Amino acid sequence: MDRATDHVRGVVTYDSRLTKGFSAEEICVICGWLCGKLCAMRLGVILLAVLLLAISLVSFDHAGAQSTKPILISHPDSTRALAFESVTRQREPFTTAVQVQFGSDPVTRIMLFAMNLQLQAGETASAVTADAEDASHTIYPLTVEHVDSVPDQPWATSMVVRLADDLRQEGDVLVRIKYRGIESNRVRVGIGHVGDGPPDDLNAVPTPGILLPPPSSLTATNLAQTDVQTILQQAASAANALGKPVNIVVTDREGNVLGFLPMPGTPSPSTIRSVGRLGQGLEGIAVPPAEAATAKAATAAFFSTGGNAFTTRTAGFIIQEHFPPGIDFRAGGPLYGVQFSSLPCSDIKKPSARLGLSGDPGGLPIYKNGVPAGGIGVEGDGLYTVDRNPADDDQPFEELIAASGVRGFEAPALIRGDNILVDGIRLPFSNVVNPPAPSSTASIAGATFGFGFGGVPPASEFVPQTVGGIGGEVDPRFFPFIAGTAPSTNALTASDVETIITHAAQQANITRAAIRQPLGSNARVSIAVVDTAGVVLGVFRQQDAPVFGFDVAVQKARTAAFFSGANAATALRTAGFGTYVDRAQADGLRFDGTVAFTDRATGFLHRPFFPDGINDTAAGPFSTAISDWSPFNVGLQLDLVKTNFLASVVGPAVPCTSIPALPNGIQIFPGSVPLYKNGVLVGAIGISGDGVDQDDLIAAAGANGFSAPAAIRSDQVFVRGVRLPFLKFPRSPNL
Ligand SMILES: [Ca+2]
Numbered sequence: 056m057d058r059a060t061d062h063v064r065g066v067v068t069y070d071s072r073l074t075k076g077f078s079a080e081e082i083c084v085i086c087g088w089l090c091g092k093l094c095a096m097r098l099g100v101i102l103l104a105v106l107l108l109a110i111s112l113v114s115f116d117h118a119g120a121q122s123t124k125p126i127l128i129s130h131p132d133s134t135r136a137l138a139f140e141s142v143t144r145q146r147e148p149f150t151t152a153v154q155v156q157f158g159s160d161p162v163t164r165i166m167l168f169a170m171n172l173q174l175q176a177g178e179t180a181s182a183v184t185a186d187a188e189d190a191s192h193t194i195y196p197l198t199v200e201h202v203d204s205v206p207d208q209p210w211a212t213s214m215v216v217r218l219a220d221d222l223r224q225e226g227d228v229l230v231r232i233k234y235r236g237i238e239s240n241r242v243r244v245g246i247g248h249v250g251d252g253p254p255d256d257l258n259a260v261p262t263p264g265i266l267l268p269p270p271s272s273l274t275a276t277n278l279a280q281t282d283v284q285t286i287l288q289q290a291a292s293a294a295n296a297l298g299k300p301v302n303i304v305v306t307d308r309e310g311n312v313l314g315f316l317p318m319p320g321t322p323s324p325s326t327i328r329s330v331g332r333l334g335q336g337l338e339g340i341a342v343p344p345a346e347a348a349t350a351k352a353a354t355a356a357f358f359s360t361g362g363n364a365f366t367t368r369t370a371g372f373i374i375q376e377h378f379p380p381g382i383d384f385r386a387g388g389p390l391y392g393v394q395f396s397s398l399p400c401s402d403i404k405k406p407s408a409r410l411g412l413s414g415d416p417g418g419l420p421i422y423k424n425g426v427p428a429g430g431i432g433v434e435g436d437g438l439y440t441v442d443r444n445p446a447d448d449d450q451p452f453e454e455l456i457a458a459s460g461v462r463g464f465e466a467p468a469l470i471r472g473d474n475i476l477v478d479g480i481r482l483p484f485s486n487v488v489n490p491p492a493p494s495s496t497a498s499i500a501g502a503t504f505g506f507g508f509g510g511v512p513p514a515s516e517f518v519p520q521t522v523g524g525i526g527g528e529v530d531p532r533f534f535p536f537i538a539g540t541a542p543s544t545n546a547l548t549a550s551d552v553e554t555i556i557t558h559a560a561q562q563a564n565i566t567r568a569a570i571r572q573p574l575g576s577n578a579r580v581s582i583a584v585v586d587t588a589g590v591v592l593g594v595f596r597q598q599d600a601p602v603f604g605f606d607v608a609v610q611k612a613r614t615a616a617f618f619s620g621a622n623a624a625t626a627l628r629t630a631g632f633g634t635y636v637d638r639a640q641a642d643g644l645r646f647d648g649t650v651a652f653t654d655r656a657t658g659f660l661h662r663p664f665f666p667d668g669i670n671d672t673a674a675g676p677f678s679t680a681i682s683d684w685s686p687f688n689v690g691l692q693l694d695l696v697k698t699n700f701l702a703s704v705v706g707p708a709v710p711c712t713s714i715p716a717l718p719n720g721i722q723i724f725p726g727s728v729p730l731y732k733n734g735v736l737v738g739a740i741g742i743s744g745d746g747v748d749q750d751d752l753i754a755a756a757g758a759n760g761f762s763a764p765a766a767i768r769s770d771q772v773f774v775r776g777v778r779l780p781f782l783k784f785p786r787s788p789n790l
Pocket residue numbers: 325415417434435436437438439440453
């Protein structure tokens with residue numbers, strides 16, 4: 056193959072991917088202080104760029120783009136360009152030769168950003184030309200190799216520009232572009248070093264974007280009461296046509312019940328039953344169908360985002376003892392244990408998912424105009440279960456009815472679970488391809504619809520907040536960030552917490568998402584830091600991070616802090632779980648503070664096979680034996696919360712466990728790291744929202760500078776001849 060051609064293609068492909076996955080938040084990550092005030096304000100909500108250049112306000116409409124001046128974006132306080140090296144994303148000064156060479160051409164490419172530049176149909180990057188002037192007033196033509204939009208930021212265009220072969224590293228140059236015969240302003244770029252170079256052009260001024268302030272509040276949905284009524288009616292109509300009375304619940308994205316319809320004749324109660332032994336764990340427990348329907352609606356809502364749409368069928372697929380379910384000698388599901396999160400006993404997620412997250416088909420996400428808006432849950436077969444066989448294409452009527460309900464409110468095809476692959480395995484979405492068309496709503500005349508919140512979308516529990524230049528949200532209960540509560544000279548300070556969460560968020564923003572479409576999107580996660588007492592020191596939710604991760608991130612952090620602490624075994628014994636401690640001690644594990652455990656490590660000890668997924672082995676010390684095991688009878692995780700969880704389903708919420716450091720239970724899939732200062736355990740960070748290897752990577756980035764001493768990491772420990780894991784990172788993780 057022609058190497059030069061290959062190289063060019065490689066560069067273009069790379070930069071196309073970079074820009075396609077690029078958001079304004081990433082601009083901030085990449086350029087850091089370069090963005091100045093850009094980063095100080097929340098990006099990604101509403102970003103209206105209005106440019107003051109010389110005397111004119113610039114129009115952004117497409118028609119105007121052909122006749123008005125393109126504007127290169129600068130710092131807010133100078134004419135220095137918003138620019139970075141297109142491969143390494145280093146800031147200026149730039150070298151003329153690349154630091155990382157992918158092809159035969161060693162010349163550096165830089166990425167610049169412009170406003171008021173929209174290529175017209177049929178035009179390529181060659182429609183834009185560029186040049187640079189150095190201190191000696193030599194003009195160097197530059198090649199514009201790629202021009203692309205910046206997703207979600209319609210005001211901005213990115214360009215990849217190849218520096219000139221003969222450009223010398225002698226300081227600043229003034230760069231401009233030209234499009235359709237109209238020259239842009241000139242911005243300053245440091246080559247070799249920052250400074251020197253020609254003076255600014257006459258009348259040159261900074262040309263930043265100008266942000267509108269973020270909205271002061273959010274709502275938890277964009278569904279109106281008429282939408283909720285339509286969904287309930289469509290579902291009820293299908294239920295009538297099938298002769299299957301059911302309970303139907305619609306929630307918003309955060310689990311607030313917007314509407315419900317308990318159809319007369321719905322089988323009640325629903326009995327929890329999967330595999331394993333009746334009477335153990337939750338097997339055989341009776342629950343109200345309304346609670347089951349709510350759990351299904353909330354699960355679909357909590358799991359679904361602008362980048363992925365998951366159902367309760369998806370959930371059931373990723374929580375079993377093998378992944379995919381039923382395939383021997385495969386490790387457990389990537390979200391093994393997530394069903395016991397967002398519980399009604401949780402101190403974090405309110406409202407909860409009532410029964411935790413559901414793997415019983417019959418819960419689908421709701422999208423309005425392509426935007427995630429909530430979920431629908433349908434229960435009415437008297438059985439609350441998990442689909443054990445993903446291969447039989449079963450179409451339970453609960454799923455049929457839910458699919459009918461969301462007609463007109465379907466998830467966009469691109470982001471449905473069945474367009475998302477984990478470890479090369481396609482996730483399921485729904486087995487119902489053509490849901491029954493709703494018949495006349497007259498057939499449900501007299502049905503008693505219930506509507507929550509007077510038909511007005513409830514306020515979100517989250518408020519917009521920028522942390523470390525990354526746009527997202529916080530729950531005011533956990534913001535501003537606070538210092539560790541334990542009296543210790545090593546306790547985390549509020550500033551430490553800010554640093555840790557910032558580093559994690561910035562890593563997430565450059566980490567290629569595992570579960571989001573389009574490919575090339577960055578991960579969106581919840582980031583939680585707790586102290587050794589399990590007190591939440593801060594939680595930050597990146598914009599559009601799935602809601603389920605809010606509770607789970609805290610669970611993960613508390614789990615790592617708890618099991619890495621000196622009193623874990625003692626606390627478990629005191630709470631009545633000494634048998635698990637005995638089993639762990641038989642495996643040589645003391646849980647006395649001498650080992651740093653991540654969630655990946657303790658989760659590994661909490662699988663019905665040890666090592667994870669390997670059939671015909673004994674269970675890990677925290678797990679139920681496989682003969683008795685079910686998704687509703689996993690072992691320590693459930694046993695810790697079972698009593699108070701069930702009490703909270705029917706009564707007022709009480710903390711999930713009697714162990715003060717674990718008020719919302721533990722979590723047993725990866726994504727947390729214990730934190731240390733001067734070798735002393737001070738807390739933990741937990742991440743949830745994307746693939747678990749991505750969660751691990753982001754947690755580790757947050758823990759940088761607060762890492763466990765290498766000698767005490769769990770991967771220095773062997774159990775039954777098997778090395779325990781500590782963290783696992785994805786290959787080539789960054790965008
Ligand atoms: Ca059911």
